[in-house]
Amino acid sequence: FPTHITKVCCIGAGYVGGPTCAVIADRCPHIKVTIVDISVERIRLWNEGPLPIYEPGLEEVVGRCRGRNLFFTTDVTRAIEEAELIFVSVNTPTKTSGLGAGMAADLKYIEAATRMIVDASTSNKIIVEKSTVPCRTAQSILTILENNCRPNVCFQVLSNPEFLAEGTAIADLQAPDRILIGGMNSPAGKDAQEALVKIYSNWVPRKRIITTNLWSSELSKLAANAMLAQRISSVNALSALCEATGADIDEVATAVGWDTRIGPNFLKAGVGFGGSCFHKDILNLVYLCESLNLPEVAHYWKQVVDLNEYQKTRFVRKIISNLFHTVSNKRIAILGFAFKKNTGDTRETPALTVVDCLLAEDAQLSIYDPVVSHEQMLEDISSLRRPNGTSNITLNTDVYEACKEADALVVCTEWDQFKTLDYKRIYQSMRKPAFIFDGRLILDPIELRQIGFSVEIIGKSQ
Ligand code: NAD
Numbered sequence: 001f002p003t004h005i006t007k008v009c010c011i012g013a014g015y016v017g018g019p020t021c022a023v024i025a026d027r028c029p030h031i032k033v034t035i036v037d038i039s040v041e042r043i044r045l046w047n048e049g050p051l052p053i054y055e056p057g058l059e060e061v062v063g064r065c066r067g068r069n070l071f072f073t074t075d076v077t078r079a080i081e082e083a084e085l086i087f088v089s090v091n092t093p094t095k096t097s098g099l100g101a102g103m104a105a106d107l108k109y110i111e112a113a114t115r116m117i118v119d120a121s122t123s124n125k126i127i128v129e130k131s132t133v134p135c136r137t138a139q140s141i142l143t144i145l146e147n148n149c150r151p152n153v154c155f156q157v158l159s160n161p162e163f164l165a166e167g168t169a170i171a172d173l174q175a176p177d178r179i180l181i182g183g184m185n186s187p188a189g190k191d192a193q194e195a196l197v198k199i200y201s202n203w204v205p206r207k208r209i210i211t212t213n214l215w216s217s218e219l220s221k222l223a224a225n226a227m228l229a230q231r232i233s234s235v236n237a238l239s240a241l242c243e244a245t246g247a248d249i250d251e252v253a254t255a256v257g258w259d260t261r262i263g264p265n266f267l268k269a270g271v272g273f274g275g276s277c278f279h280k281d282i283l284n285l286v287y288l289c290e291s292l293n294l295p296e297v298a299h300y301w302k303q304v305v306d307l308n309e310y311q312k313t314r315f316v317r318k319i320i321s322n323l324f325h326t327v328s329n330k331r332i333a334i335l336g337f338a339f340k341k342n343t344g345d346t347r348e349t350p351a352l353t354v355v356d357c358l359l360a361e362d363a364q365l366s367i368y369d370p371v372v373s374h375e376q377m378l379e380d381i382s383s384l385r386r387p388n389g390t391s392n393i394t395l396n397t398d399v400y401e402a403c404k405e406a407d408a409l410v411v412c413t414e415w416d417q418f419k420t421l422d423y424k425r426i427y428q429s430m431r432k433p434a435f436i437f438d439g440r441l442i443l444d445p446i447e448l449r450q451i452g453f454s455v456e457i458i459g460k461s462q
């Protein structure tokens, strides 16, 4: 097996493949990195701009390497053929029909990429599973490869899950908490692991690179996401209790987080978690547990998702009950549509649930987000298939315009910009009584109440 890697290919130029391999190219100028995708449009944007994803710091990294040792192409066959190591970074969405619909991961893109690799390979290669997959997927990949390969061509499969978070992807990739590399427990498996360790060692301290067996690595990714989401559901469950008792969720989270065994991070209450992965990966884990006849374990993790759904609808109920139990024809400004700040990604965004529930109550919504495109918002809202379509929606490029004549403002994303708006000006332009519902706990209720707003914040009763 090639142990000294000079050419890397990445299949999938998305949120993970693009930034991950751009950073590899940046930190390893001696390695040629080629990122391929079946989407002609995505590759065109990577080459010509604007980049297909919004991620702070990404443009600089791509600008330094593109055309030097970083290439984007749709010529999949050639890129596979010349690479010694191939990352598979394709999407693994939840299945929408058939067995496990709504729960299991759809592995059709993984299988298609695997077959593309084996068809194009004329020399030995290391295949790196970067996508998040159910435990033991590496075995399926290896079986497909071994049953279709040319004579004298061998493969090793590694699992190297990605832990980056959107919005901080470049910083996460440049200084990761850890790199996890799972491999076969054989001499060839160890060699393959070592080859990938060597790549990361160009910028990651050796002690942060963990090597394990394949199944531990695959399961660790699902476990990490499940435990991260579990923290959010825990703090969100407590936020309901805070509202009922007069405790303050920020104070509780801080007090609890000072315990070094718990730690302060990832304890921010809010409208519920979104993003492309938490929801899908937990359901993937739940399905895995069910298939392995572990119903109690499945039930335990399912609660994390159920609580998240509860939190989103609880927030909407709070809005409606405060607005005198009717929002029919009321104008409500939705501040923020991305699933978190510093990204233009709207996958599983809690804002869409809020929009859906308010449209069902006949509200008129004006929406503002500093990064998400209007096309994306319209596409997401159209997917709700509401009888009135998008006719009750106004999309704004100016936040003050969005708030004008509104009965209420609803903060759905914690964009920094929302912390420093001229709320006096906004208050004056709104209908009275003017309400603010802070779903991200970023605003100062005392200041806003002094202006005249009625303020409702998740996890705080005053
Ligand atoms: P994405 O949808 O942004 O990108 C996937 C890309 O793969 C798409 O551009 C698609 O066209 C391409 N693709 C699919 N099949 C292909 C094929 N056969 N050949 C070439 N290209 C193909 O998805 P993403 O957000 O980058 O996620 C990729 C994987 O990484 C998923 O398994 C996800 O769970 C995991 N992950 C995502 C994140 C994140 O923050 N988005 C973080 C960690 C892990």
Ligand code: UGA
Binding pocket: 132, 162, 163, 164, 165, 166, 167, 225, 228, 232, 265, 266, 267, 268, 269, 270, 271, 272, 273, 274, 275, 276, 277, 278, 339, 340, 341
């Ligand atoms: C998450 C994980 O953090 C990454 O480690 C993982 O690689 C990634 O999923 C993945 O597998 O896709 P991401 O979804 O990009 O990353 O963003 P997070 O920062 O984790 O936020 C997820 C959601 O939780 C957001 O809606 C965010 O607003 C919410 N959140 C986060 C809270 O409500 N409270 C918190 O304290 C933290």
